[in-house]
Amino acid sequence: MITNLPSHYERLMQKYPVITPEEWSLLDNIASIKHIRKGDAFLRYGKIARESAFVISGMFKFAITDEEGNEKIVRFGMADDFLANCESYTKKAPSAISIIAMEDAVILKMNAKRLLPFQKNHPNLLQVNLQLFQELVEQQSEHQYILSLKTPLQRYKYLLERRPAIIKKISLTNIARYLYTSREAISRARLFLLNKSRNYCD
Structure with missing residues (x-):
């Protein structure tokens, strides 16, 4: 080896x-x-x-x-x-x-x-090529599903629950560009979920 x-x-x-x-x-x-x-x-x-x-x-x-x-x-x-x-x-x-x-x-x-x-x-290597292609197709399909969600809140909540690494590592501006909405809408969605979580904990 x-x-x-x-x-x-x-x-x-x-x-x-x-x-x-x-x-x-x-x-x-x-x-x-x-x-x-x-x-x-x-x-x-x-x-x-x-x-x-x-x-x-x-x-x-x-x-x-x-x-x-x-x-x-x-x-x-x-x-x-x-x-x-x-x-x-x-x-x-x-x-x-x-x-x-x-x-x-x-x-x-x-x-x-x-x-x-x-x-x-x-x-x-061909097998890995197929794996990479499958990953790409899955990512594209997931992105289309996210964009099919009607509100910025629903889209942001999906990322929060399913793709927390994006939430942790990516800026709000780029998250908004990924979710095809405004930074302000994502900021409001984040604040709403944060307040909801706090109220639930209280």
């Missing part, structure tokens, strides 16, 4: 145990560490995606801009999550989203073209 991998692989090996240490070592040969400052992009709107990455530390937002110029967030990327725009890479088409660092971040970056031969020769 290969044990000389950098320490940032330890969490990835726990999250994706199907990939062997030997396979992680092969991936390490085509990967590189990149530091991204808060506000800088891993992928910009209109650019063709050519790279993918695992988040070592920091947080990212997958953002779109509506017709009125307002930013809306479709998902978040946190530690150990995968950053990519598979549609843009597969179709060689300009990306419809931007992937932006929400704080100083460190990623394990891989060129998608160099990664492809490894996927063909290692079924374990």
Whole structure:
């Protein structure tokens, strides 16, 4: 067993145990560490995606801009999550989203073209690809369900109960952009639930 991998692989090996240490070592040969400052992009709107990455530390937002110029967030990327725009890479088409660092971040970056031969020769990597695709579909489905809830209060309450990490780590402004509502509406929803909780405890 290969044990000389950098320490940032330890969490990835726990999250994706199907990939062997030997396979992680092969991936390490085509990967590189990149530091991204808060506000800088891993992928910009209109650019063709050519790279993918695992988040070592920091947080990212997958953002779109509506017709009125307002930013809306479709998902978040946190530690150990995968950053990519598979549609843009597969179709060689300009990306419809931007992937932006929400704080100083460190990623394990891989060129998608160099990664492809490894996927063909290692079924374990294909299995992880399917897992990542399934996670993406589930996240998109959940986001659509959240947006189907009629009020900001209902949407915020869902996150509070089901995705507390978002509530704890993400600013109210970006939560509002994720819930497609105003910061003021989210602030009122938070205050209402906080007061309700206090009254219940009393």
